Amino acid sequence: MFDPIVRHRVALMALAVLLALGGCALPQSTDQRQLAVPEFAGFPHRKAGADYPSLAPLMREITPAVVNIAVDAEVSTRAHPFLSDPEFRGFLERFGLPLPEPGEIERQRNVGSGVIVDAERGYVMTNAHLLQGATRIRVTLKDRRSFRARRIAADTDTDIAILQIPPVEVRALRFADSDRLEVGDFVIAIGNPFGLGQTVTSGIVSAVGRSGIADNRFGELIQTDASINPGNSGGPLIDLSGAVVGINTALIGPAGGNVGIGFAVPANRARAILARLR
Numbered sequence: 001m002f003d004p005i006v007r008h009r010v011a012l013m014a015l016a017v018l019l020a021l022g023g024c025a026l027p028q029s030t031d032q033r034q035l036a037v038p039e040f041a042g043f044p045h046r047k048a049g050a051d052y053p054s055l056a057p058l059m060r061e062i063t064p065a066v067v068n069i070a071v072d073a074e075v076s077t078r079a080h081p082f083l084s085d086p087e088f089r090g091f092l093e094r095f096g097l098p099l100p101e102p103g104e105i106e107r108q109r110n111v112g113s114g115v116i117v118d119a120e121r122g123y124v125m126t127n128a129h130l131l132q133g134a135t136r137i138r139v140t141l142k143d144r145r146s147f148r149a150r151r152i153a154a155d156t157d158t159d160i161a162i163l164q165i166p167p168v169e170v171r172a173l174r175f176a177d178s179d180r181l182e183v184g185d186f187v188i189a190i191g192n193p194f195g196l197g198q199t200v201t202s203g204i205v206s207a208v209g210r211s212g213i214a215d216n217r218f219g220e221l222i223q224t225d226a227s228i229n230p231g232n233s234g235g236p237l238i239d240l241s242g243a244v245v246g247i248n249t250a251l252i253g254p255a256g257g258n259v260g261i262g263f264a265v266p267a268n269r270a271r272a273i274l275a276r277l278r
Contacts, residue, residue, distance in 0.1 A: 055188065059200060062242045065119075065173045066235060068140045068192040069126055069149075069163075071110040073133035113191035113235030114139065114163065115244060117274060119172045121164065125270065126234030127249055128154040128161040139165050142198055153277035158219065158265055159249045160273040161234075173236060176243035178266035181208050181222060189226040189248055189262070191235030201227035206261070213250055213263055221263040222246045228262030237264040246270070 048057075114126035124139055131137065137149040147165040154161035185205045193199050203226030210223045224237060228251045237246035246264030 055200075055202070058188075058240070058242055061171075062173060062238060063190060063198060063200070064142050064170045065116040066142065066190045066198060067114045067116065067124060068195075068198065069112045069114050069124075069130065069234060070138045070140070071112070071130055071134045072136040073108050073110055073131075074105050074135055075108060075133045076105060111192055111195040111231050112233040113231065113248070115234075115236040115247070116168065116170055116172045117175075117244075119168050119170050122167050123152070123172075123274075124149065124163040124165060125247060125274065126161050126163060127247070128156050128159045129249075130233050131161050131163075137163060139163065141168065141170065155273050155277065158269055158273050160247060160265060160270050160277075162274065162277050173238075173242070173244050175267045175271045176239055176241070176245045178222065178245050178268045181205055181245055181266075183207060186240050187224055187226055187245060188238040188240075189224065189228055189232060189235060189264075190238065191228070191232035191248060193227075193229035193231040195231055199232075203227070203260075208266075210263065213252075219269065220266070221249070222266055224262050224264065225260040226262065227258045227260075228264075229258045232262070243267075244270075 110130055112126060112130040114124040117123050117125045131151055131154060134151065137151065138146055139149045140146045145168075149163040149165050152162040152164050183205050186202065187205055188200060188202045190198065190200050203224050205222060206225050207223035209220045211220050213221055222237065222245065224246075226237070228248050230251075232248045232251075235248045236244045237248055239245050245267050247267075247270050248262060248264045250263040251258060252261040252263075
């Protein structure tokens with residue numbers, strides 16, 4: 001049997017060890033567990049009944065306004081430079097090989113994304129480059145309703161175009177003031193990458209006022225590391241309040257895929273184009 005004084009000292013030493021280890025063996029109250037993630041205290045979105053942050057409530061509100069777009073297009077092929085060489089054409093003729101004719105029409109299917117900006121009029125904003133040579137445009141909502149769309153207008157200088165579908169009972173997304181964007185702001189990209197269907201990715205603003213992209217045809221762009229892939233074109237770039245800060249338009253990748261460098265047309269420019277095209 002230990003002396004009571006010795007037992008008391010041993011107990012104090014054991015308590016000191018537990019405290020030094022962070023109190024891992026001490027029971028915590030509910031309030032203490034909730035305070036374990038104070039860095040998320042100001043995060044604007046949380047799931048009902050959950051102690052952790054989540055973008056799910058925001059996505060439930062805004063994703064119905066993001067659409068998938070399928071475009072049937074006819075594109076004129078370019079003549080191969082060798083076709084102007086008589087010897088090369090003679091070589092093909094001698095061996096009975098077909099002579100490709102310049103300006104042949106090639107049919108193709110393009111997939112992309114868009115965002116409803118006026119539900120009452122059925123206006124959908126997307127990229128102008130997606131509609132090049134379009135003969136048929138189909139817009140599909142998140143709830144799988146599909147509509148034949150017509151092109152209202154397109155501005156190739158900014159890569160912004162407006163489509164129209166029948167009026168839908170979907171809350172159109174609002175535009176943010178993209179001039180207030182700063183490097184490090186959180187953003188979310190929503191679209192139809194590789195034709196997979198609606199997909200959400202997140203990241204930050206990597207740069208603003210980025211120029212020299214796509215031969216500088218589209219002016220200054222927002223750069224983001226939110227994953228943007230082929231098929232995301234025309235989809236919205238969203239801030240944490242659910243407002244559109246940009247329209248995704250381009251990416252840089254070794255094989256046309258995401259490497260964390262994507263670009264969007266700033267919302268202020270897209271909103272000005274919308275007002276003019278209307």
